[in-house]
Amino acid sequence: MSQDALHDADTLRAKQALDRLNLAGQRPSPSLWNSLQGVFSYELIRTFTPVRVALWLGMAFFPALLITATIYLTRLPKTDDFEYRYYLVFSALLFILLPQVITALCMLLWAVPIVNAELEGQTWIYSVIRPGARRSILLGKYLVAVLWTGSCTSLAALLCTFIAWFLGVSKAFDSLLAIVAVNWIAAIVYGALMITLGALFQRRSMVFAFAYAVGIEGAMGWVPAVINRFTISYRLRSLMMDWLNVDLKGSPDGVKFLWEESMWAHLFIMATATVVMLALTLWRIERSQHRFQSEY
Amino acid sequence: MIQLNHTTLLYGTVIGVNDFHIELPAGAYALVGPNGAGKSTLIGLLTGALRPTLGNVRLYGVDPSRDSTVLQRIGLCPASELLVHGVTAFQWVKLHLSLSGWPIRRAAARADEVLDLVGMTEASHRPIHTFSLGMRQRCKLAQALANDPDLLILDEPFNGLDPIGRHDMSLLLKQWVSAGKSLLLASHVLHEVERITNSFMLIYGGRLLACGTSAELRHLLAGLPQEITIQTTTPSELAERLVVMPWLRSLNRGNSDQSLRISVERPLELYQNLAVWAQSGEVDIHQLSGSDGDISALFHLLVSKHRGEILMTGVSA
Numbered sequence: 001m002s003q004d005a006l007h008d009a010d011t012l013r014a015k016q017a018l019d020r021l022n023l024a025g026q027r028p029s030p031s032l033w034n035s036l037q038g039v040f041s042y043e044l045i046r047t048f049t050p051v052r053v054a055l056w057l058g059m060a061f062f063p064a065l066l067i068t069a070t071i072y073l074t075r076l077p078k079t080d081d082f083e084y085r086y087y088l089v090f091s092a093l094l095f096i097l098l099p100q101v102i103t104a105l106c107m108l109l110w111a112v113p114i115v116n117a118e119l120e121g122q123t124w125i126y127s128v129i130r131p132g133a134r135r136s137i138l139l140g141k142y143l144v145a146v147l148w149t150g151s152c153t154s155l156a157a158l159l160c161t162f163i164a165w166f167l168g169v170s171k172a173f174d175s176l177l178a179i180v181a182v183n184w185i186a187a188i189v190y191g192a193l194m195i196t197l198g199a200l201f202q203r204r205s206m207v208f209a210f211a212y213a214v215g216i217e218g219a220m221g222w223v224p225a226v227i228n229r230f231t232i233s234y235r236l237r238s239l240m241m242d243w244l245n246v247d248l249k250g251s252p253d254g255v256k257f258l259w260e261e262s263m264w265a266h267l268f269i270m271a272t273a274t275v276v277m278l279a280l281t282l283w284r285i286e287r288s289q290h291r292f293q294s295e296y
Numbered sequence: 297m298i299q300l301n302h303t304t305l306l307y308g309t310v311i312g313v314n315d316f317h318i319e320l321p322a323g324a325y326a327l328v329g330p331n332g333a334g335k336s337t338l339i340g341l342l343t344g345a346l347r348p349t350l351g352n353v354r355l356y357g358v359d360p361s362r363d364s365t366v367l368q369r370i371g372l373c374p375a376s377e378l379l380v381h382g383v384t385a386f387q388w389v390k391l392h393l394s395l396s397g398w399p400i401r402r403a404a405a406r407a408d409e410v411l412d413l414v415g416m417t418e419a420s421h422r423p424i425h426t427f428s429l430g431m432r433q434r435c436k437l438a439q440a441l442a443n444d445p446d447l448l449i450l451d452e453p454f455n456g457l458d459p460i461g462r463h464d465m466s467l468l469l470k471q472w473v474s475a476g477k478s479l480l481l482a483s484h485v486l487h488e489v490e491r492i493t494n495s496f497m498l499i500y501g502g503r504l505l506a507c508g509t510s511a512e513l514r515h516l517l518a519g520l521p522q523e524i525t526i527q528t529t530t531p532s533e534l535a536e537r538l539v540v541m542p543w544l545r546s547l548n549r550g551n552s553d554q555s556l557r558i559s560v561e562r563p564l565e566l567y568q569n570l571a572v573w574a575q576s577g578e579v580d581i582h583q584l585s586g587s588d589g590d591i592s593a594l595f596h597l598l599v600s601k602h603r604g605e606i607l608m609t610g611v612s613a
Contacts, residue, residue: 015471017413021444022475027368028397038394038403042387049382122376126439129343129372130395131364137395289346 030131039140047148059106059152063097064159071167087171090164091244094179097160098153099186099236104194104213106152106187110145111194112209114138115202115285134285142195142278146187153183178243182236189232189270190217192277199281202288232273235266242266297322297447297478298342303351305337305502312337314502315351322446324479326489326496334502335482336375339451342480343372356446368396371445375452375482378424378432385411385427385435386420389442396443410442411435415464429456437465447478454488466491498598505598522563526556526570527583534579541569554582 028034046052070093071086118124118137127133157179164172194209201208221233228234242263261269298320305312313334327335340346341353344360344367353359358366380388386407393403411420414434419427424435433456440448450469454462469492473479483489489496496513498505506513528534531554538544538558543566545559560566563586573579 011467011471015475018468018471018475021410021413021441027444028399028402030365030368031397031399034397034399034403035395037400038391038398041400042383042391042394045387046382121379121381122374123378123380125340125345125374125376126372126392127395128345129367129370130392131367131397133395 032132032136035130035133035136036140039136040143043141043144044147047144055109056148056152059102060155060159063094063102063156064163066097067093067160068163068167071164071169084171086169087174090160090169090172091175091179091240094157094160094175095182095237095240098156098179099182099190099240100217100233102153102156103149103183103186103190104217106149107145107190107194108206108209108213110148111142111191112198112205114141114195114198115288116198116205119202134288135282138195138199138278138281138285142191145195146184146191149191150184150187153187154180157183175244178240181243182240185239185267185270186232186236189236189274192274192281193232196277196281196284199284199288232270235270239263239266297356298480299354300338300341301351301354303341303348303353305341305346306349311502312346313341313348316502316504317351318497318504318507322478323495324473324493325481326493327480327482327499328484328486328489328496329482329499330484333484333499335484335499336451337502338499339372339374339449339480339482342449343367343370368443369446371440371443371448373433373436373440373448373450373453375455377429378436381425382423384421384423385416385431385438388424388435389439392439393442398443406442407438410438413441413468414438430458430461433457434461445477447480448472449480449482451482452484453481454483454485462488500598522586523557523559524563524566524584524586525550526558526581527554527585528556529554529580529582530578531556534573534581537569537573537579541565 047056067090071090074089114137115124118127127137157176161172161176161179193212197209197212198205217231217233221228221231221237238261298318300316300318303316304314316338327338329335337346341348342355342360344353344355344362344364347361353361355366356369360366360370386404389407389411390400390403393406394400398406408417408420411417414437416431416434416438419431424432427435433453437450437453440450448469453465453469457465466488469479469481473493479493481489481492490510494509494511496510497507498513526534527550531549535547535556538547538556541560543560543562545561547559548557549555550557558566570579570581570584574581
């Protein structure tokens with residue numbers, strides 16, 4: 001076959017291929033639902049890499065190991081309220097480990113780098129030129145972060161409860177439902193918070209988010225003063241104690257550490273905070289501009 | 297199709313695009329300039345990813361940074377490297393179809409089709425991070441073509457492609473243009489874009505140096521200083537006549553004893569004088585060669601002018 005004939009054949013092939021792709025004006029309209037589904041399934045697939053699955057399992061098993069060690073190594077004196085005290089220690093440990101430590105760690109991994117990871121992967125530009133894509137990416141990534149974290153802490157709660165029950169904390173299963181619910185609420189609210197920090201501080205997001213998690217939620221949240229009410233930690237702690245029917249209102253410090261408002265007030269404040277933070281993040285990323293990089 | 301009205305974009309104190317004023321109807325255009333000329337920034341403005349500091353941008357009559365629905369009509373293949381981990385080409389293209397509004401199932405079928413078009417069928421279910429640079433380029437192109445855009449914007453699309461890939465890409469883009477679709481092709485390699493389109497925008501330092509077809513640009517070149525090599529059996533006689541001419545910028549011996557390499561500011565006057573001298577038998581000229589057939593010569597001259605290295609008269613860019 002001559003070179004001209006080969007060229008003609010290639011040209012014809014290219015033409016036919018382009019004809020096949022021609023949508024003849026039937027291009028789909030932008031759809032938040034379709035793009036959200038696309039981002040959600042894409043991000044979900046990305047969670048199933050060996051490293052991420054190992055991390056998920058590690059996060060789920062770590063609290064169980066710690067609780068095993070704590071219960072096994074500490075022996076409370078067998079007084080009348082021995083079981084109740086064990087139950088309180090176990091619940092407090094679960095609260096500190098799951099909605100606080102594990103949720104914060106998971107969100108540092110998943111929610112904080114929402115913009116930064118796209119910038120480093122140089123994939124941000126592909127997304128921002130799609131109508132409404134910034135919104136879908138934010139919400140899709142957020143939902144996956146919540147799912148990943150919530151499922152991880154739920155498994156951890158189940159494991160911890162089973163181990164505690166096995167080691168003699170007979171009331172362990174009484175707190176399971178409450179801790180699972182608090183875990184999911186923590187994932188939703190902390191997810192929104194970390195995503196907001198990631199969007200506001202796009203270049204040093206991890207530093208700011210870590211500092212916030214330790215300084216505000218970790219330290220300020222446990223200060224026995226009114227200032228702790230500005231933290232999510234305070235709201236979650238109050239909810240958990242409410243659902244576990246633990247009454248510390250009689251204790252002078254209990255009121256400062258824990259709740260004064262009703263369960264609905266805590267839920268309302270956290271729901272409002274979540275919506276406000278997500279709206280703030282959307283506003284921020286809709287206005288973000290990044291220098292176009294050329295590699296060549 | 298594209299309107300830039302005195303558009304300027306500043307990155308802090310650095311100028312990305314400087315007073316760009318142009319109106320382009322639908323068609324195929326090459327945006328040519330060296331690295332750092334402002335090509336990618338200009339593309340950022342056209343796609344609404346960047347907002348101008350001064351002036352405005354209109355794409356199909358609307359401001360892309362305010363009304364993002366117009367972006368449905370664009371397919372963009374940026375120059376930046378694609379660095380995604382743990383995701384296959386199929387999944388990645390499918391994601392971008394979903395972002396354009398495609399339902400998941402239709403997006404999957406479409407992703408297969410478009411990856412087939414760019415010759416990635418066999419590798420479509422391999423993770424992108426295992427791809428060569430050329431394969432990533434094809435992947436990026438597939439993503440840009442997937443939504444059947446009216447305007448395809450490609451930033452350095454030939455980078456990383458092997459000769460066969462370049463050939464296939466050229467054919468595909470030629471077909472794209474001949475099908476009546478619009479194309480904006482940014483590159484710093486002129487000969488590659490010359491095969492695809494005959495309309496050029498030369499850009500340097502964020503400014504538009506010149507714009508037009510290759511014929512128009514060559515016409516522009518006729519009035520610009522040029523380097524010419526003359527093969528002659530009478531180099532001394534010719535040199536004697538040339539050195540007194542006011543339009544001569546430099547004169548050097550060529551590679552052989554019988555050649556002169558000269559630089560002239562008004563080449564048309566040189567050609568007229570050479571014709572007279574040759575006709576009178578005073579000098580004997582065998583061959584004249586210059587670089588006026590090459591757009592790159594024009595480009596380099598325009599850049600020199602922009603830098604203030606050449607003073608020209610009667611030439612407008």
